[in-house]
Amino acid sequence: MKVTIDGIAVEVEPGTTILNAARQIGGDIVPPAMCYYSKLKDSGGKCRTCLVKVSKGSEKDPRPMPKLVASCRTTVMDGMEVQNITSPEVIEARKGIVEMLLINHPLDCPICDQAGECDLQNLGFEHGAVKTRYEFDRRTFEKIDIGDKIQLHMTRCILCYRCVFTADQITNYRYHGILGRGDHSEISTYIQHAVDNDFSGNVIDVCPVGALTDKTFRFKNRVWFTKPVDAHRDCDHPGCNGKVTLWYKGEEVLRVTARKDQYGEVEEYICNTCRFDKKKTADWVIEGPRHISDKSVISSNHYDFIPLPVVKTNLVLQEANKEQFERDTRL
Amino acid sequence: MARKLLLEHIKVEGINTFDVYRKKGGYASVEKALKTMTPDAVVDEVKKSGLRGRGGAGFPTGMKWSFLAKPEGVARYLVCNADESEPGTFKDRYLMNYIPHLLIEGMIVSSFALGAKTSYIYVRGEMMPQIRILEKAIAEAKNAGFLGKNILGSGYDLELYVQPGAGAYICGEETALLESLEGKRGNPRIKPPFPAIAGLWGCPTVVNNVESIAAVVPIINEGGEEYAKIGVGRSTGTKLISAGGNVKNPGVYEIDLGLPVEEFLYSDEFCGGIANGKRLKAVVAGGSSVPILPANLFLKTINNEPRLMSYESLADGGFVSGTMLGSGGFIAFDEDQCIVRNTWNFTRFYHHESCGQCSPCREGTGWMEKVLHRMEYGHGKLSDLDLLVDVSKKIEGNTICPLGDAAAWPVASAIRHFRDEFEWHVTNASEAVTRNYGLAHYADPLQKLETAG
Numbered sequence: 001m002k003v004t005i006d007g008i009a010v011e012v013e014p015g016t017t018i019l020n021a022a023r024q025i026g027g028d029i030v031p032p033a034m035c036y037y038s039k040l041k042d043s044g045g046k047c048r049t050c051l052v053k054v055s056k057g058s059e060k061d062p063r064p065m066p067k068l069v070a071s072c073r074t075t076v077m078d079g080m081e082v083q084n085i086t087s088p089e090v091i092e093a094r095k096g097i098v099e100m101l102l103i104n105h106p107l108d109c110p111i112c113d114q115a116g117e118c119d120l121q122n123l124g125f126e127h128g129a130v131k132t133r134y135e136f137d138r139r140t141f142e143k144i145d146i147g148d149k150i151q152l153h154m155t156r157c158i159l160c161y162r163c164v165f166t167a168d169q170i171t172n173y174r175y176h177g178i179l180g181r182g183d184h185s186e187i188s189t190y191i192q193h194a195v196d197n198d199f200s201g202n203v204i205d206v207c208p209v210g211a212l213t214d215k216t217f218r219f220k221n222r223v224w225f226t227k228p229v230d231a232h233r234d235c236d237h238p239g240c241n242g243k244v245t246l247w248y249k250g251e252e253v254l255r256v257t258a259r260k261d262q263y264g265e266v267e268e269y270i271c272n273t274c275r276f277d278k279k280k281t282a283d284w285v286i287e288g289p290r291h292i293s294d295k296s297v298i299s300s301n302h303y304d305f306i307p308l309p310v311v312k313t314n315l316v317l318q319e320a321n322k323e324q325f326e327r328d329t330r331l
Numbered sequence: 332m333a334r335k336l337l338l339e340h341i342k343v344e345g346i347n348t349f350d351v352y353r354k355k356g357g358y359a360s361v362e363k364a365l366k367t368m369t370p371d372a373v374v375d376e377v378k379k380s381g382l383r384g385r386g387g388a389g390f391p392t393g394m395k396w397s398f399l400a401k402p403e404g405v406a407r408y409l410v411c412n413a414d415e416s417e418p419g420t421f422k423d424r425y426l427m428n429y430i431p432h433l434l435i436e437g438m439i440v441s442s443f444a445l446g447a448k449t450s451y452i453y454v455r456g457e458m459m460p461q462i463r464i465l466e467k468a469i470a471e472a473k474n475a476g477f478l479g480k481n482i483l484g485s486g487y488d489l490e491l492y493v494q495p496g497a498g499a500y501i502c503g504e505e506t507a508l509l510e511s512l513e514g515k516r517g518n519p520r521i522k523p524p525f526p527a528i529a530g531l532w533g534c535p536t537v538v539n540n541v542e543s544i545a546a547v548v549p550i551i552n553e554g555g556e557e558y559a560k561i562g563v564g565r566s567t568g569t570k571l572i573s574a575g576g577n578v579k580n581p582g583v584y585e586i587d588l589g590l591p592v593e594e595f596l597y598s599d600e601f602c603g604g605i606a607n608g609k610r611l612k613a614v615v616a617g618g619s620s621v622p623i624l625p626a627n628l629f630l631k632t633i634n635n636e637p638r639l640m641s642y643e644s645l646a647d648g649g650f651v652s653g654t655m656l657g658s659g660g661f662i663a664f665d666e667d668q669c670i671v672r673n674t675w676n677f678t679r680f681y682h683h684e685s686c687g688q689c690s691p692c693r694e695g696t697g698w699m700e701k702v703l704h705r706m707e708y709g710h711g712k713l714s715d716l717d718l719l720v721d722v723s724k725k726i727e728g729n730t731i732c733p734l735g736d737a738a739a740w741p742v743a744s745a746i747r748h749f750r751d752e753f754e755w756h757v758t759n760a761s762e763a764v765t766r767n768y769g770l771a772h773y774a775d776p777l778q779k780l781e782t783a784g
Contacts, residue, residue, distance in 0.1 A: 045521040046689045048729055067728045073521050096725030100694035133718055136701045159687060178516065178687070181499070183697040185687035 003076040005029055005052075006086045018071035018082055019050055023263065029084050030263075032094075032123050034101070034208050035160035036072035037265055043165050044072035047158065048097045049123060053090050056081035068093055091127075098127045103134040104183060105209070106155050114210030116223040116297045119264055120158060141186060146176060147195040149215050149276050150204060154186045157211035163187065163203035170239075170269050171197040187211070198237060201275040205258050205266050216276055217255035223247070224297050226254055228290035229317070233274065233283055240271035245290050246281075253279045262293060288316045336549040336558075336569050337542070338585045341429055347464065349471035352432040358477055360551035364440045365485040368551075373444035377547060379555030381567035386412060386503075386540030387618065387658040388733075389642050392547075398527040399445055400535040408536040409442045409450040410512065411544050414496050414503040416455055417618035418680055419660030422571035423541035425583040427454070427461040431468040435491065437544035439477060440551055442489050445537055449490050452541075453508050456498035465493045500684035504732045505538040506530075507686065518688045519732035540658075542571055563589030566641035570659055576615075577665035579603035590640045592616075593630055596663065609665040612773050613749070616645050617657020619677045620737030622744030623670070624654050625773035635777055650744065666770035671756045671763075674745040675703035681738035692735040695726040699742055706753070709760035716753055720746055749773070 001014050003021050006029045012021045020038070022030045031052055036044030044050075050072045054065040059079030068090060071082070084090055102124055109115040141154035159178070164187070167174035175196070176189045189195060195203075204212050226247040235242035247255045256275050258266035278284065292299040335341075345351040352358075364373050378393030399407065411434070415423040427434060434452070442450045454462050469491050472478045480488045494512055496502045502511045506520035509531050530536025546568060550558045559567045566588040575581045578596070580603040586595060596611070597604045605611050611626040630638060633652040638644050640656070647653045664673065682700040687693045699722055702715050723739035730736070746753060752768040 045731060048689050048691055051729060070521070070731075093725065093729050096722075097690055097729065100690050100698075100725065103694050103698060134698060136698075158690065159693065161688075180687070181501075182682060182685040182687045183693050185693075 001076055001078045003078075003080045003082065005082045006084050012076060014075075016076055018052060018054075018069075018074050018076055018080075019044075021076050022071065022082075022084065031071050031084055032119075032127070033072055033263070034119055034123065034158060035162060037162050037165070037206055038263075039265060039269075040162060040165040040169055040206070043160075043162055045070045047101065047160055049094060049101070049127075051090060051093050051097070053083040053087040054080060055083050055087075094127050095129065098123055099129055099132065099134075101158050102128060103132065104139045105158065106138060106140070108156070112156065112210040113213045113218055113223075114156075114207075117264075118210060119208035139183060144188070145194075145215070146189050147200060149201060149272070150195060151213050151215050151218060152176075152187060153211055153213065154188070155211075156209045157187055158209055159185060159187070160208055162206040162208065163212060166203050166206050167195070167197075167200070170202060171199045173197060198271050198273075199239065199269060201272045202258065202266070202269045205260070205269075208264070214255055214275075216279075217247075220254050221249050225249060226298075228292060228298070230259065230287040230290050231284035232287065233278065233285060235271060235274055237271040237273060239269070240274060241268060242270070242274055243268055244270055244274055244284075246284060246286075251281070253281060253284075255279075259290070286314055286317065335585045336561075337426065337433065337545050337571065338430070338583075346430055347428075347432070347468070349432060349468070349475055352430070353475070356552075357432055358436050358472075358475075360548045361436055361439050361443075361477055362483060364443055364551050365483050365487055370444045370446055373440060373547075373551065376550055376555040377444070380546075380550040380558040381555075381562075381565060382543065382546055382550060382558070383566070383642060384540060385542035385546065385570065385658070387417070387620075387655075389656065392539065392543050395527070395539075396441075396445060396537060398525075399537055400528050401446070402535070406449065406534050407445055407447045408531045408534055409438065409445050409447040410505075410508065410531060410536055410538045411438060411450070411452040411541055412503060412505065412508055412538050413452055413454040413458070413461075413541045414500075414508060415541070415658070416457075416498075416500045416503055416684075417620065417658050417660050418677065419575055419615060419662045420573050420618045420658045421575075422573045422583050422659055424458055424461055425573070426541055426545060426571065427458070427465060431461075431464050432472065433545045433548060434465070434541055435468050435472050435477075437547045438491055439472075439482070439489060441537075441539065441544050441547050442491075443487055444547075447537075448488055449492070451512060451531075452491070452493045453502070453512055454493060454495055455502075456496045459495070462493055462495050469493065499686075500680075501686045501732070501734060504734065507732065508538060509536065518686050519734075521731055561587050563639060563641050564643055566643060566656075570640070570656070572640070572659040572661050574602045574661045574663070576662040577606050577609065577668070578663045579606045586640055588639075588641045589644075592638045592640055592645075595640055595661075596630075602661075602663070605663060605665050607665075609667065610770055610774055611663060612666045612668060612770050613664040613670060615660070615662040615664075615741075616654045618660030619662075619680065620733075620740060621655040621657040622650055622653070622740050623673075623748065624652075624744070625748050627774055627777050628652055628748065629654075631777055633777065635779065650740070651747075654744070667767055669707075669767045670745055670749045670752050671703070672707050674742055675700070675707045677741045678703050678738065681734065685734060685738070689731045689735075691726045692730045692738065695722050695735070696738045698722055699738070703742070706756055709764050711753075711757040711760065713754065713757050715757070716746055716750065719743075 031050035033050045034047035051068040052071045058077030143153045229246045233242040258270045340355045382392045383389045501507045502517040507517045511517040526536040614629040632647045678700045682696040685696045723743040726735045727739040756763045
């Protein structure tokens with residue numbers, strides 16, 4: 001099927017969504033997505049940041065769609081023409097959505113662990129207004145611990161439902177869900193029931209903001225001071241293949257996460273043992289530095305010219321470090 | 332006096348019981364449909380009648396029925412939407428309360444037409460008395476052989492269930508209703524797929540309003556063409572209007588579509604004019620979510636033609652100078668009512684009822700509510716008016732379900748038509764908390780439009 005997005009044509013499989021077709025093209029025309037997660041079934045459609053204009057429905061029925069549509073949940077038709085960044089209407093609507101997402105968000109980025117790898121921060125930077133027009137108190141919640149390893153700070157939540165789908169689809173029981181409705185709805189567990197499951201830690205990775213954070217990492221460091229390194233281990237959990245990213249500060253592994261792609265989505269889910277319990281270099285086989293986009297704040301401090309202690313003993317890392325060093329000094 | 336089709340026997344003593352209802356000619360349509368007609372013939376009659384959905388959107392019922400997918404070996408369902416919770420609308424409750432068998436009769440015929448073996452009536456949780464009335468009526472109908480196995484010896488089986496909701500406005504949206512019926516959180520689904528393809532438990536489903544289903548009874552009894560003779564243009568048949576607000580005789584009225592609004596508002600047969608000898612200031616014609624209109628624009632269209640109670644005439648002028656028939660929740664405001672306060676009140680409702688699933692509606696309704704609350708209590712700013720219009724525009728059309736639109740329209744239209752009252756509220760804040768703006772020029776005759784050429 002042929003679909004044209006912002007004038008760029010691409011051939012895709014039937015059943016592909018507009019968003020995924022745009023991701024096949026890549027670049028600036030990819031709509032942002034806060035709630036859609038390609039690895040989670042039924043996710044998407046809620047945050048509305050990925051709205052696009054369909055200016056031609058299909059080859060058979062060329063009528064445009066009457067409203068902007070959520071690109072993550074709309075499948076392409078043959079000959080469809082879509083406008084994303086070329087439509088002022090879409091840009092205006094997206095600006096509105098970003099403003100709405102931020103009016104009740106605390107903007108406590110300086111003390112938020114997610115800062116630097118936060119989808120909402122990136123979205124606000126790219127599409128948001130300089131100043132808010134909202135002049136009222138923001139909605140706040142108490143922080144709660146759900147399980148001994150995960151903290152929920154509901155104040156920051158944008159209700160993307162990703163963690164709900166994660167618990168439904170990759171753990172064997174979901175303890176948390178949405179309580180209440182409207183702008184006072186919240187993610188919570190039933191009477192603060194602990195979330196305890198071999199895969200529960202993945203909700204931290206799928207959370208686009210700092211609402212679900214890793215208690216073993218909270219306030220340890222800023223992500224842009226840490227160095228991501230790909231590693232793996234022989235995990236004996238049947239659902240986990242032990243491929244992770246280790247986040248180093250000096251010689252210490254501060255946290256372990258799943259590997260994330262350029263859209264912030266995990267490549268493969270990892271189990272809680274890998275995530276929370278294996279925090280020594282000796283537990284892992286180092287593969288090499290994790291590639292981080294030059295645009296990300298994480299890469300700004302990436303490799304220093306004093307080689308990391310880990311790097312001293314690992315040839316692969318030394319090689320990568322040299323390249324990085326040359327690039328940094330050239331700039 | 333026009334003939335009533337739905338409420339003909341409403342004054343008969345004991346019409347809520349099966350025996351009296353049957354004596355008055357009830358369940359004749361079931362006999363006619365099941366014994367002499369095929370399901371497709373019933374659908375054809377409804378198509379011919381031009382019946383449009385009475386729940387608010389006005390989508391042709393026959394067309395909706397013909398969209399229903401009919402894969403082999405998959406159950407089909409009919410769900411009656413009795414989650415009537417739009418502020419200003421109370422027609423379905425009235426119908427279920429006084430003449431429940433009409434709904435049951437309509438459900439049997441409609442289920443037969445769609446080939447549904449199990450049907451549900453989803454009733455709003457607050458309507459506990461009506462739920463009991465319906466359950467009693469279903470038991471009576473079952474006793475008489477109109478429900479259950481092999482109805483009237485035709486070989487058609489139907490089980491009818493009443494399901495109480497938990498009291499959420501959002502569950503009146505058809506896909507949220509289906510989620511709730513399945514026992515889940517009442518969040519609207521993302522469409523497509525539409526319920527006609529994958530609805531209740533993934534099976535093809537039709538969701539219809541109480542009044543639409545009740546209207547199937549006279550359509551089958553008298554034929555679709557006869558029914559289509561009533562009304563005007565594409566607005567055929569009769570419509571229940573729940574009149575409220577400052578009218579002399581509030582209540583539920585059955586009108587022929589195409590009745591002039593002036594007659595509906597001022598004739599003694601219907602509303603009987605404005606209570607206490609006051610003058611009309613504004614009207615919400617079809618429940619709280621449709622645009623509010625000032626008196627002059629409501630009685631006459633922008634071209635100075637009298638407005639009629641019909642889908643087309645009320646929508647004349649689009650959203651610039653028109654409104655919608657909606658669900659028929661007619662609210663009249665007299666000269667002593669404050670439009671700012673009313674708009675705030677409506678917005679407060681939508682803020683409270685937003686499901687919180689998609690961001691524009693979740694955050695935007697709360698924002699509008701706070702700004703209007705501030706304005707009503709004398710702390711508004713002139714820039715707030717543009718802010719409200721802008722926020723409502725950002726919500727409208729960008730949400731999963733129509734609740735976002737429903738929240739945005741009253742605000743946008745109130746500011747469009749009553750901007751000077753809003754401005755007065757801001758500039759004369761201290762006065763605005765003690766007295767109302769009054770009628771001002773809202774009932775003045777419309778100026779003649781100047782047309783080019």
